[in-house]
Amino acid sequence: MADGRLRLTIYFTGALIAILLLIHLSLFSFWFVEGGYYTNMEWENVSARMGNILWDTFYIILLSAVLLHSYSGIKGIAYEYITSSGGRRLIDVLLTLIWLIAFVYGVLPIISG
Amino acid sequence: MGEKEGRRGILGWIFPITNLERLLYTLHRITGIGLTLYLFIHIYETSMRMYGYETWTATAEFLENPLFHFGLLLVVLAALFHGANGIRLILQELGLIAPKPTQPVYPYRKYHRDRKIWMTTILMLILGAGVAVFALRDFLILLGVM
DSSP: OOOHHHHHHHHHHHHHHHHHHHHHHHTTOTTTSTTHHHHHHSHHHHHHHHTSHHHHHHHHHHHHHHHHHHHHHHHHHHHHHOOSHHHHHHHHHHHHHHHHHHHHHHHHHHHTO | OOTTTTOOGGGGGTSSTTOHHHHHHHHHHHHHHHHHHHHHHHHHHHHGGGGOHHHHHHHHHHHOSHHHHHHHHHHHHHHHHHHHHHHHHHHHHTTSSSOOOOOOOSSOOOOOHHHHHHHHHHHHHHHHHHHHHHHHHHHHHHTTOO
C-alpha cells in the first residue's frame, strides 16, 4: 500500500481524472456528438481541437494527471516488492525516465497545433 | 519474526478470496495496471497525428475493426470500475462513509463499518453499471450491431 505523499497524489489526481475523463469520453459518445467516435477521429476535428489553446490546456492537464496517477500507483506496487534502498532508487530512476518519455511523446502532438 | 515471514507476496492480492475489500483491492490493481498499459498505447496512437494526415488516417483505419472496438469496451469498463472504486476509497479515506477506527470502549457496540462499506460498494456498483449501460449503446454502434 502506497503511503503518505504517494497516496495523496493518487487520490488528488484520481479525483481530477474522474472529472476530466468524463469530458474526454463524452466527445466520442454518440449520445452527445453527431457521429460520435467517427466524427472525433476525423483529421479536421482532431486538428481543430489541438489548435485551440483551451483544448491544449485541457489535454495537457489530463495527460499530466493520468501519468502522475499511474506513476504513483505503479511505484507504490513496486515498492511493496522491492524493499532495498538501492532497488527502490533504481525503480525511481527507471519509472521517472519511462514516464518522462511518455509525457514528452504525449505532449508533442498536443502542442504541435 | 523475520522481515519476510508471513508475507504472501503476489498471492496476497487474491487470498482470502471471500473478503470483499480484498477482491476490490485486487481488481483495482489489475485494472490499474491494465489501464497503464493502455495509456502508453493510447499515447503512441495519438502521437501518429504528428506525422500528418496520411499517417493519422491510416492509423484510424487500422483501428477500425471489431477487435479494437471490443478492446476499447474492456478499457472503458476497466476505467469505470477503477474510477467508481477509487471514489469509494477516497470517501472512505476521508472518513465520509466509514468512521476511522477508534479504541473500543466498554460496553462494546457492534461496529457497522462493514455494512457501510457494503452499502457504498453497492452504490458505486450501481453508479458504474449505470454509466456502463449508458456507454453500451456507443459500443453497439461501433461494433455495427446498432
